[in-house]
Amino acid sequence: MKSGLLLPVCLLLSACALFHRDSRPAHAPPEEAARVQFPLDLPEDARTLEGGTVTAMQLALDDFRPLDLKPHKGATEEEQCLYQRESYDVTAAPGPEGVTFVQITLKPQLCEKQGPLMDMGATYAVDVKGRRILAIQH
Template sequence: MGRQGWSVLFVKRGLAALIALPLCGCALFTRPVRPPHAPPEEAARFQFPLDLPAEGRMRTPATVAVATQLAMDDFRPLDLKPHKGATPDELCLYRRDSFDVWTAPGPEGVMFVRFVPRQDACNSEGPVTDASATYAIDTRQWRILSIQR
């Protein structure tokens, strides 16, 4: 192949890559979903106390906080949308605040994180039992090892 043939081939492949980039770029270049914030006017009016109130205050170790966040981002991602025709109970179970979180240390740097529907969260006839999940989180490499549903 002559020099001109290589140039044509290079241009064609380059154009093909540029055309394909928007198609695959959705997953590569999308921004992560960020939590909602109050409007600036409302945030400016909010007053923090000098110290956290003693009543109800609790300390969450960093490994527990990060393991819980990692599991929650998989269990109920911020961009999770209900399916069409979802019942009120199903809509309730799409919400993160419908779940209590239980954590326990496991062997060799593993943290167990369990999500259990709050009894008073949804207006269902009986207890919701099939929406629970337990995650095994590797706290050394910060990854999900396994999920039990």
């Protein structure tokens, strides 16, 4: 590489580091965390999800509603609701050949201020071992 190109390339690579998105969630400050009271045991109705199922759900949710997705400026209350992951239910089921199907559906009547909303979800076919989405059905 010519020495005249070295400096601009180094500057460009350094600038790219500024745009790196942290993939870990935010943590509360220590004083807030200290106020959390953990139960000795989880409640009887607690559910255990198999690791592959959780991975499939996470991959589908990261595609459907990325954590950094924000409502557009001037979004209505209904539109803001649609941007929230908490507004959706997630169901998963094993499929053939290592595929897990993940269905994401809007919780009934949660964001429906102006009437029923249609087609606000998707079904994903996820290859858990390959950590990739195979197909999406809207």
